[in-house]
Amino acid sequence: MTDARPEAEVITPSQTVGPFFAYCLTPQDYGGDPLCDGMIADEGAPGTRIRIEGAVYDGNGDPVPDAMVEAWQADAEGRFAGRDAAPSNARFRGIGRCESRQDGSFRFETVKPGSVPGPDGTPQAPHINLNVFAKGLLRHLFTRIYFADEPANAADPILGLVDPDLRYTLIARPAPDAPGLYRFDIRLQGKDETVFFEA
Amino acid sequence: MTDYPTESLAAHPPYLFPDYVATRLRAPSRPLVIIPQTLTEIAGPVFGQAHVRPGDSDLTRQHAGTPLGERIMVRGRVLDENSRPVPDTLIEIWQANAAGRYVHVVDRHDAPLDPNFTGAGRAVTDSDGWYEFVTIRPGCYPVPGLNNVWRPAHIHMSLFGPSFLTRLVTQMYFPGDPLFPYDPIFMSVPDERARMRMVSSLDMAMTRSEWALCYRFDIVLRGREASLFEEPHHD
Numbered sequence: 001m002t003d004a005r006p007e008a009e010v011i012t013p014s015q016t017v018g019p020f021f022a023y024c025l026t027p028q029d030y031g032g033d034p035l036c037d038g039m040i041a042d043e044g045a046p047g048t049r050i051r052i053e054g055a056v057y058d059g060n061g062d063p064v065p066d067a068m069v070e071a072w073q074a075d076a077e078g079r080f081a082g083r084d085a086a087p088s089n090a091r092f093r094g095i096g097r098c099e100s101r102q103d104g105s106f107r108f109e110t111v112k113p114g115s116v117p118g119p120d121g122t123p124q125a126p127h128i129n130l131n132v133f134a135k136g137l138l139r140h141l142f143t144r145i146y147f148a149d150e151p152a153n154a155a156d157p158i159l160g161l162v163d164p165d166l167r168y169t170l171i172a173r174p175a176p177d178a179p180g181l182y183r184f185d186i187r188l189q190g191k192d193e194t195v196f197f198e199a
Numbered sequence: 200m201t202d203y204p205t206e207s208l209a210a211h212p213p214y215l216f217p218d219y220v221a222t223r224l225r226a227p228s229r230p231l232v233i234i235p236q237t238l239t240e241i242a243g244p245v246f247g248q249a250h251v252r253p254g255d256s257d258l259t260r261q262h263a264g265t266p267l268g269e270r271i272m273v274r275g276r277v278l279d280e281n282s283r284p285v286p287d288t289l290i291e292i293w294q295a296n297a298a299g300r301y302v303h304v305v306d307r308h309d310a311p312l313d314p315n316f317t318g319a320g321r322a323v324t325d326s327d328g329w330y331e332f333v334t335i336r337p338g339c340y341p342v343p344g345l346n347n348v349w350r351p352a353h354i355h356m357s358l359f360g361p362s363f364l365t366r367l368v369t370q371m372y373f374p375g376d377p378l379f380p381y382d383p384i385f386m387s388v389p390d391e392r393a394r395m396r397m398v399s400s401l402d403m404a405m406t407r408s409e410w411a412l413c414y415r416f417d418i419v420l421r422g423r424e425a426s427l428f429e430e431p432h433h434d
């Protein structure tokens with residue numbers, strides 16, 4: 001059926017997360033027990049351990065000190081948490097959540113994701129989905145992290161939909177002197193503006 | 200593989216809404232790139248009963264004493280756009296106290312903190328999508344740095360739903376608030392019906408006599424196209 005859905009209800013609209021979410025959503029500084037944090041995969045989860053460090057910037061290039069970044073990814077074998085109860089992967093959470101610091105910075109620790117099937121079964125290059133929330137974002141922003149050292153990027157069906165001149169905004173780059181560390185900044189607006197998606 | 204119709208996204212506010220000043224430097228300037236829904240988007244984190252402790256849904260009992268203000272219940276269902284309940288899904292809420300002050304260190308509003316109220320809670324929907332919180336009716340508060348801009352009373356809510364695509368952060372408002380037309384965040388939602396989705400209603404049937412008013416608030420998430428996966432019922 002491809003007809004319109006006469007009975008579909010209007011969904012609840014998004015509203016900004018505002019500036020005051022931290023004591024609920026990222027409550028570490030308030031002595032709270034966070035639902036999830038920057039650790040997407042615990043020590044011992046199978047796969048290549050990596051860290052991702054970056055910062056969120058606004059249209060003036062100033063750091064955004066009150067953003068929340070959520071990450072969602074497959075494990076090293078391309079499986080999603082909750083979908084495959086393989087006990088070998090009990091240390092893989094798949095979800096991460098960070099509040100940006102005063103300098104806009106956030107940091108995730110995880111394993112390099114494996115390949116996940118894309119449209120029509122074509123493989124996707126390893127990627128991490130991000131949702132960005134902040135005061136001034138009436139609706140969260142969805143983007144993806146890809147990895148500069150992945151040859152599979154060239155054939156990735158999602159990257160292929162992005163203007164070739166803008167794909168660099170989606171690529172995390174290995175830090176020169178720190179094995180396993182990647183840098184990925186999120187620029188909400190203006191120069192080097194990150195590509196954001198809708199699905 | 201389009202599982203979640205995208206038409207329903209029209210309910211959301213635009214990124215740039217100049218009346219809400221903070222959008223001016225944070226809204227992206229280029230249009231979103233539309234992509235197909237792959238397994239990464241269809242899958243999503245599973246948070247349920249294991250992530251809620253007893254008492255997390257009663258914000259009036261998190262300290263030694265009773266918070267000041269009007270005790271209320273907030274109760275409703277999480278549904279998808281096809282009116283199917285969303286079971287076992289986590290709701291996180293946060294709010295100001297009765298005086299309109301948040302516990303957050305950045306909140307400098309000249310109103311008292313309440314040592315008996317933090318204003319953060321969690322609940323998980325039951326098998327029929329129902330959830331319930333007990334809390335204090337939040338006060339309205341002025342937006343710092345702006346001339347006479349006040350937020351209507353609201354409770355922030357964060358939900359995951361079954362998929363990466365159903366993620367929602369929204370705000371619940373109270374019926375008949377005279378501040379609605381002056382609030383750029385509320386007014387950023389262009390469609391009147393969608394705006395009213397964010398307004399709770401007084402539920403006298405669930406109000407507990409001599410104890411607390413109940414506000415009903417149903418939350419509607421994106422839902423998968425019904426005809427794509429529903430099997431005929433054989434029972």
Ligand SMILES: [Fe+2]
Nearest residue numbers: 018350353355
């Ligand atoms: Fe608020």
